[in-house]
Amino acid sequence: MEYLIRFSQSHETFRLPETKAIAEVGGIDMKVIYYNPESPYCVVRLPSEEAAHFLMSRSILAQSIHEHWGTGENYEVLHEEVKRKTSHLWPKYKNSSFKFSLDLYQGTRPNKRRVELINSFSYMPFEGEINLRTADEHFVIFEQWDFQAVTRNLPDPLKIHLGRVVGASQRKLIHTFDLKKRDYISTTSMDSELALVTANIALAGPGKLFYDPFVGTGSFPIACAHFGALAWGSDIDGRSIRGDGAKKSLKGNFQQYGLSHLMGEVFVSDLTNSPFRKKRILDGIVCDPPYGVREGLKVLGVRDVEKYDYVIEKGKVMYKDEDFVPPKKPYSFVVMLDDILQFATDRLVDNGRLSFWMPTANDADQEIGVPTHPCLEVVVVCVQVFDKWSRRLITYRRRPDSEVDAAALERWQQRTETNGGVTADELNPFRRHYFNAFRTQAAVDGATLEAVPN
Amino acid sequence: MKVLSLNFLSCAVKGCKSSSDSYPLHPKDAELVQDDIEVNAQLLINLLPRIDWTALTTTATELGFPALPPQAPTPEELEADEAKLKDLHHLLMETQIMEGKLVCASCGHEYAVREGIANFLLPSHLV
Numbered sequence: 001m002e003y004l005i006r007f008s009q010s011h012e013t014f015r016l017p018e019t020k021a022i023a024e025v026g027g028i029d030m031k032v033i034y035y036n037p038e039s040p041y042c043v044v045r046l047p048s049e050e051a052a053h054f055l056m057s058r059s060i061l062a063q064s065i066h067e068h069w070g071t072g073e074n075y076e077v078l079h080e081e082v083k084r085k086t087s088h089l090w091p092k093y094k095n096s097s098f099k100f101s102l103d104l105y106q107g108t109r110p111n112k113r114r115v116e117l118i119n120s121f122s123y124m125p126f127e128g129e130i131n132l133r134t135a136d137e138h139f140v141i142f143e144q145w146d147f148q149a150v151t152r153n154l155p156d157p158l159k160i161h162l163g164r165v166v167g168a169s170q171r172k173l174i175h176t177f178d179l180k181k182r183d184y185i186s187t188t189s190m191d192s193e194l195a196l197v198t199a200n201i202a203l204a205g206p207g208k209l210f211y212d213p214f215v216g217t218g219s220f221p222i223a224c225a226h227f228g229a230l231a232w233g234s235d236i237d238g239r240s241i242r243g244d245g246a247k248k249s250l251k252g253n254f255q256q257y258g259l260s261h262l263m264g265e266v267f268v269s270d271l272t273n274s275p276f277r278k279k280r281i282l283d284g285i286v287c288d289p290p291y292g293v294r295e296g297l298k299v300l301g302v303r304d305v306e307k308y309d310y311v312i313e314k315g316k317v318m319y320k321d322e323d324f325v326p327p328k329k330p331y332s333f334v335v336m337l338d339d340i341l342q343f344a345t346d347r348l349v350d351n352g353r354l355s356f357w358m359p360t361a362n363d364a365d366q367e368i369g370v371p372t373h374p375c376l377e378v379v380v381v382c383v384q385v386f387d388k389w390s391r392r393l394i395t396y397r398r399r400p401d402s403e404v405d406a407a408a409l410e411r412w413q414q415r416t417e418t419n420g421g422v423t424a425d426e427l428n429p430f431r432r433h434y435f436n437a438f439r440t441q442a443a444v445d446g447a448t449l450e451a452v453p454n
Numbered sequence: 455m456k457v458l459s460l461n462f463l464s465c466a467v468k469g470c471k472s473s474s475d476s477y478p479l480h481p482k483d484a485e486l487v488q489d490d491i492e493v494n495a496q497l498l499i500n501l502l503p504r505i506d507w508t509a510l511t512t513t514a515t516e517l518g519f520p521a522l523p524p525q526a527p528t529p530e531e532l533e534a535d536e537a538k539l540k541d542l543h544h545l546l547m548e549t550q551i552m553e554g555k556l557v558c559a560s561c562g563h564e565y566a567v568r569e570g571i572a573n574f575l576l577p578s579h580l581v
Contacts, residue, residue, distance in 0.1 A: 207496035209504075230497055232459075234574075241571055251570075261491045265459035269574035273581055275466040275565075277477065281504040300581045308578075315577035320564070326575045 002068035003052050004163040005042045012037040014197050015061045017380040021201045026054040039144050040105055043068055052166045059169040060196045066163025078160050090124055096136040097129040107145030138165040183256050184248045188294050190219040198286050199223035201395050202355040208283035213271045216240050218250040220286045225262035238268040272299045282347045288357040292431040298328040332427040341373040348398035355395040359430050366433045374408035375399055388438040455572045458546040460513050461505050465558035466574045475560035478509040484554035493543045499529045
């Protein structure tokens with residue numbers, strides 16, 4: 001049977017990947033029949049209504065799902081298709097109470113016209129009561145209008161669908177997990193909608209172990225725990241985990257949502273010196289690594305071993321002190337991305353997923369490519385565009401060892417590490433471009449020259 | 455720090471990763487608390503094959519738990535035996551080290567656990 005998904009018209013590149021991931025979690029054979037990024041309506045083929053309910057039980061970017069009764073460029077074609085495809089279904093709803101409504105995307109209709117459109121379906125022999133509040137069956141006429149149809153005074157929609165409501169999505173969770181109502185957040189907490197979508201795309205689910213190596217205040221582990229996974233997290237800064245204690249801490253956030261039983265382990269550690277065993281024990285890794293713009297990109301160590309040898313010497317004596325804070329140094333953004341891929345390769349189970357957020361400039365010359373690893377297959381890249389930069393959610397699948405190209409793996413292991421510098425700006429091309437407002441290097445150099453007095 | 459976590463973590467020092475002594479870390483002066491968490495059978499059964507039973511036996515003995523059977527139960531056994539499941543759940547998920555230290559037997563480095571949160575950051579001479 002065909003089903004019509006009514007998406008929210010936002011985060012377009014995330015919508016299908018999310019739906020496909022949910023289908024994968026549920027072991028549902030889903031085929032996409034019609035999808036257009038500019039339309040909120042999508043038609044899929046599903047094995048059962050139960051499958052449609054499962055999709056909605058986790059979906060954030062969909063609003064609702066409907067049994068697809070027909071589609072047409074105009075009402076004549078639609079009515080013909082509805083009659084041809086669904087007349088065998090009509091007797092089923094003969095005595096049910098029902099209602100019709102209209103869902104107009106980018107368009108409007110006067111009330112009188114709405115009633116006319118609804119009445120044009122009166123050939124369906126429904127004898128039940130019309131009930132606008134608690135109808136057994138709810139039919140929706142979906143009209144997709146062209147961009148700015150109202151101001152352009154367009155007479156007709158581009159496309160019309162008819163559907164019978166099956167169920168609503170979990171979009172309300174965006175408000176349940178809203179950062180404004182969360183007791184403990186920081187400047188870089190991921191918003192609830194995208195955190196939940198990330199957990200969905202990474203296939204978080206009951207009985208699974210998920211880990212966020214840059215946990216901060218715990219947006220991702222909370223989203224993963226909501227879907228039933230045991231959520232782990234670590235951060236180089238223990239203060240972000242502890243917070244102010246009680247309610248205002250990572251643990252407090254789990255308590256706020258009644259998810260304490262799915263809070264796995266949170267600990268203080270650095271990805272480049274992780275205590276995690278090199279063993280394939282994780283089902284998924286989700287993270288939003290530091291970009292070096294709003295939060296520093298740092299790892300353990302000192303910037304210059306010779307210059308700061310007194311710091312190292314002092315550390316040898318002081319490290320057992322309770323208040324000892326180990327020195328940290330700036331780190332290369334590109335090398336960190338490689339480290340994440342290698343960490344995931346060593347820890348993910350077969351077909352386990354790594355989903356992480358990565359910023360890049362929109363200008364093609366300054367764009368940072370999608371990092372690759374021979375053991376990880378890119379599943380999907382979703383993009384959230386801002387003015388001059390955008391951030392991408394990149395999702396990988398851990399290939400089983402039998403699928404890995406041995407020669408490519410050897411080349412990866414022997415690649416020369418290009419660290420290229422010591423200061424944060426040298427190490428991090430994104431940070432440099434960001435603070436230069438994404439101008440070209442020549443323009444930046446020119447501006448500096450002008451600023452120098454004669 | 456849960457007992458389950460101890461089974462997945464080793465010493466963070468890079469030179470120790472290849473040494474078998476760096477795993478498991480040994481609790482020292484550990485103050486234990488027992489949380490009250492609902493049994494999650496699906497999770498335990500999924501995680502069972504990933505648990506190193508020898509290391510778990512060591513940890514359990516060091517924390518003063520009664521000796522574990524020499525062989526890990528199979529997922530089927532665990533699913534059928536509710537008492538076994540409960541015991542394992544109690545050890546892995548409900549038992550937490552709130553205060554204390556974790557010691558690496560290879561390099562001797564001690565990691566502090568405070569308020570249940572372990573600190574694996576290393577001083578500069580160890581990175």
